[in-house]
Structures are given as structure tokens and as C-alpha cells.
Amino acid sequence: MFIYEGLSRIQPSLPRYAETWDVNVVLELLKSPLFSPTASLSFSQLQIKAAMLILISTACRISTLVRLLVGCEFFVKRADHFILYPTGRDKTAKRLNHEIYLFKNVQDMQLSPFDVIERLLVLRPSSPLQTLFFSNRRLKYFLPTRLESG
Secondary structure, three states, rough: OOHHHHHHHHHOOOOOOOOOOHHHHHHHHHOOOOOOOOHHHHHHHHHHHHHHHHHHHHHHOHHHHHOOOOOOEEEEEEEEEEEOOOOOOOOOOOOOOOEEEEEEEOOOHOHHHHHHHHHHHHHHHOOOOOOOOOOOOOOOOOOOOOOOOO
């Protein structure tokens, strides 16, 4: 027992989340020419930008993205915001559905979840799937796992 205590003093264990990341780096990437202006982005770029803005602005889990549907009972558009009702249940949720509010960012239109999703809906191909995010290849779910700047 004493050996383990001595070893832990020599080489203490690292916390589970030893590093943090700077959200400003991601926001600067989303404002860079790679993802701006929103009006000139491809559908795939819009999906990545929309996914990142949803995750950053709502702090929801990435698993929530595949549960976002564009059907009228799950997706409500107001003048300056969207209300989204993910299907199913989050890993840590006690309630079945929780709404997600995505507002217009009037200070920086390139980082406005409302404007990006509005544009995404315009370019979204017609599909029997009601999911907000899907791949162009065989209309499978799309879930971005990482961004690469170059």
C-alpha cells in the first residue's frame, strides 16, 4: 500500500481532462475564408459550421445533432430564432425532450446559428429523411467529428 502512495507522489495521475481548449480558436476558424461568407458555402461546409455553432451556443452533446429533425413538430422558426426539439433522450437527461433555442447573432452574422441554419435549409436537398444533418452520399446521417484548418 505504501509503495502505491510513494509512486503517486513521484508521478501523480493526470486529471481526466488535463487540457482545455479555447473556443475563440474555433470561432475564428468559422469566421475565416474557409467558412465565410455563409452565403457562398457548400452544403457540407454549412453542415459543419451549423453543427459547431449549435454545439458551442447550446452546450448540447454531439449525439443530439443526429436527433434534430426538420419536421414541423420538431423545428419551429420564429422571427429571430429557431426552437428545436430533439427526439429521444440525452444520455444524462431526466426529461424526454428539451428544447434548443438558436438565436440570430446581430453583432456578427458569420457566427449566427440562426442565419447559418436558415441557409442550410435553403440548400438542403429534398429527402424522405427529416434529419437536419446528413451526408450527400446515400443520404446517411452526417456527424462531423473534427475540423481541419488546412
